[in-house]
Amino acid sequence: VGQNHYNQWDFRQELEYGVTDRYAVSLYVNEQATSFQNPGTGAHDSSFDWKGISLENRYNVLNPAEHAVGLTLYLEGTYSGEEAEIEEKLILGQRHGDWKWAFNLMHGTEWEDNLRKTEGELGASFGLAYDLGKHWSVGLEVRNETLVPDYKEFESTAVFLGPVVSYRQEKWWAALTVMPQIYGWNKDGSADGNSHLELVDHEKVNVRLLFGLNF
Numbered sequence: 001v002g003q004n005h006y007n008q009w010d011f012r013q014e015l016e017y018g019v020t021d022r023y024a025v026s027l028y029v030n031e032q033a034t035s036f037q038n039p040g041t042g043a044h045d046s047s048f049d050w051k052g053i054s055l056e057n058r059y060n061v062l063n064p065a066e067h068a069v070g071l072t073l074y075l076e077g078t079y080s081g082e083e084a085e086i087e088e089k090l091i092l093g094q095r096h097g098d099w100k101w102a103f104n105l106m107h108g109t110e111w112e113d114n115l116r117k118t119e120g121e122l123g124a125s126f127g128l129a130y131d132l133g134k135h136w137s138v139g140l141e142v143r144n145e146t147l148v149p150d151y152k153e154f155e156s157t158a159v160f161l162g163p164v165v166s167y168r169q170e171k172w173w174a175a176l177t178v179m180p181q182i183y184g185w186n187k188d189g190s191a192d193g194n195s196h197l198e199l200v201d202h203e204k205v206n207v208r209l210l211f212g213l214n215f
Contacts, residue, residue: 003036008203012054021060028054030078052080064094084111087121098131120148127164137166141177147201158184158202170214177208 009032016026030051037044056076064070074089086109093102108121123146129139141164146157162179184198197204 002039004039006036007034009033010051014056016056023060024058026054026056026058028056028078030054030080050080052078052083054078058091069094082112082114084115085109099128100131100137101126101128103127118150120151122146122148129164129166135167135169137164137168139164139166141179143179143206145202154187156184156186156198156201158198160206162206172211172213174212175208175210177206179206179208180204181206 011031011033013029014026016024018024030053031048032051033046033048035044035046054076057074059073060070061073062069062071070091070093072091072093074087074091076085076087078085078087088107090105091102092104093100104123104125106121106123106125108123110119110121111117112119123144125141125143127139127141129137131137141160141162143160144157145160147155149155158181160179161182162177164175164177166175167173181197181199181202181204183196184194184202186198186200188200
């Protein structure tokens with residue numbers, strides 16, 4: 001809203017280490033680049049910012065190979081000096097032949113503005129994929145995100161839906177997801193002039209590319 005041709009790029013470099021068969025830890029380095037045009041002046045604005053480091057912990061409670069549903073506990077902390085975040089997830093999933101699915105429940109707390117402002121975040125996502133042979137998979141993912149400033153009232157929510165394509169080899173893998181926003185709501189109404197999308201706190205289209213190497 002008020003920023004034409006807005007683009008935001010989030011970069012995360014991750015190093016993951018399997019401590020045990022059940023527990024894995026990851027270290028992230030985070031950056032963010034934004035660019036937009038001021039509709040009033042026509043001037044272009046862009047920035048590239050350091051967004052801190054993150055430490056992610058995942059513990060596999062139920063192995064999907066041994067139980068009807070797999071369960072993993074997830075905890076991630078992020079700190080940049082001016083901002084901080086704690087994020088928790090419950091991750092459920094299973095494979096049935098060439099089909100596989102995953103369901104995530106997420107809660108997060110962010111401290112912004114030199115740690116003076118607090119915002120809660122609630123979310124859920126579900127993905128379903130089908131293996132096309134040894135290397136390729138295709139699927140569909142739906143994700144919801146709801147913001148609760150100061151944990152006082154719901155401010156906004158958005159739902160995203162789109163396809164995912166992944167490719168894997170023995171030593172590396174990649175996955176691409178393109179999720180347009182299909183529904184959004186804001187307590188202050190449609191400030192962006194769009195009655196069915198929420199473009200104040202959420203993007204119109206979310207694109208995610210993951211690339212990994214196995215050592």
